[in-house]
Amino acid sequence: MKNKIWLSSPHMGGTEQKFVNEAFETNWIAPLGPHVDNFELDLATYTKTKHAAALSSGTAAIHLALIMLGVKRGDEVICQTMTFSASANPITYLGATPVFVDSEKETWNMCPKLLNSAIQDRIAKGKKPKAIIPVHLYGMPAQMDKIMAVANIYGIPVIEDAAEALGSKINGKAMGSYGNMGVLSFNGNKIITTSGGGALLSNNNEYITQARFLATQARDEAPHYQHSQIGYNYRMSNIAAGIGRGQMEVLDAHVELRRQNFETYKKEFAPIEGITLLAEPKGYFSNRWLSTILIDPVFANGVTKEDVICALLVENIECRPLWKPMHLQPVFDKSPFYGDGTSENLFNNGLCLPSGSNLKKEEIKRVCTIIKNTFANTTKSINDLAELV
Numbered sequence: 001m002k003n004k005i006w007l008s009s010p011h012m013g014g015t016e017q018k019f020v021n022e023a024f025e026t027n028w029i030a031p032l033g034p035h036v037d038n039f040e041l042d043l044a045t046y047t048k049t050k051h052a053a054a055l056s057s058g059t060a061a062i063h064l065a066l067i068m069l070g071v072k073r074g075d076e077v078i079c080q081t082m083t084f085s086a087s088a089n090p091i092t093y094l095g096a097t098p099v100f101v102d103s104e105k106e107t108w109n110m111c112p113k114l115l116n117s118a119i120q121d122r123i124a125k126g127k128k129p130k131a132i133i134p135v136h137l138y139g140m141p142a143q144m145d146k147i148m149a150v151a152n153i154y155g156i157p158v159i160e161d162a163a164e165a166l167g168s169k170i171n172g173k174a175m176g177s178y179g180n181m182g183v184l185s186f187n188g189n190k191i192i193t194t195s196g197g198g199a200l201l202s203n204n205n206e207y208i209t210q211a212r213f214l215a216t217q218a219r220d221e222a223p224h225y226q227h228s229q230i231g232y233n234y235r236m237s238n239i240a241a242g243i244g245r246g247q248m249e250v251l252d253a254h255v256e257l258r259r260q261n262f263e264t265y266k267k268e269f270a271p272i273e274g275i276t277l278l279a280e281p282k283g284y285f286s287n288r289w290l291s292t293i294l295i296d297p298v299f300a301n302g303v304t305k306e307d308v309i310c311a312l313l314v315e316n317i318e319c320r321p322l323w324k325p326m327h328l329q330p331v332f333d334k335s336p337f338y339g340d341g342t343s344e345n346l347f348n349n350g351l352c353l354p355s356g357s358n359l360k361k362e363e364i365k366r367v368c369t370i371i372k373n374t375f376a377n378t379t380k381s382i383n384d385l386a387e388l389v
Ligand SMILES: *Cc1c(COP(=O)(O)O)cnc(C)c1O
Pocket: 056, 057, 058, 059, 060, 083, 084, 086, 087, 135, 161, 163, 164, 184, 185, 186, 187, 197, 198
């Protein structure tokens, strides 16, 4: 069996272990401690937001953000349909209903126009949505200026799901700093990892103070254990935060490596008419967390995304379709959806390619060769077919 090539695997920079050892030496083996405080500072400084709370996951961060916005049973929350289920799941934890909105073609993220019509229609039907959750898929920033403008017209707060977009920015402004609150994830496959973890960002200190309170079982200030609210156990451990501090030192370098992966794919696939890659709109900077391709059925000579996935799997290379839109998921089939087919089209024709910052040049070349051969062979077989006829 050939060496496995992963989509996106953890990539340590070297100093993570030093921070973890420090936690052991000082016996800060706890869900709080100096690494947590410093990691929070690192995140706030990097994203130029005023405050950050380190949490156990990105999902926990979305859950707490929704609670703080007062989302309750029977409420509606607007969510980008093209995303990982973790963007939408916390809406249902609260007994609220997700309302899904389709993507635009420029960034593959929430379409501001469809967002506007969705809000108008929900209001006309008697319910104003309580929050909006746009996502920066694969690191590509959503059209945040337009999304915030629509949200502000109706006074609806925005929870910016930047789980895939640490290091991405628009005109130098970091993703995660646009919404009323921003969400990051440090899961094992993300741009940096703490082995599992997340964070909530905000310029509003009340949100972050409240998030820390709720994340540590909502303990009132009293010598005994007293609670006047339901709490959660959602804080990040001092060990995990130590890994995070080390990862922050290499974040920009790793973003650069992922962007180089993308450039290699772009160059290698340039001669293939059936493959397109997503360009950055002017002023946009993507961390290129995952490099993705779209297969255009008109120019692909019959090659489908399944053909490419199979060809790579046989060679022990991980490759995945784009996120299956939430409005197509059995679990969300009763949720309202506002769309024009964009995300379905992306899902039908798109693929995520190996994108880790730790991939070797030869490994990327191996991926490119297999994909190029898949396209070359099909062209040939179609020609053979023509000769037979
Ligand atoms: C990974 C991810 C999350 C969830 O983060 P976890 O830390 O895994 O809970 C949320 N939204 C998106 C878009 C993600 O990719």
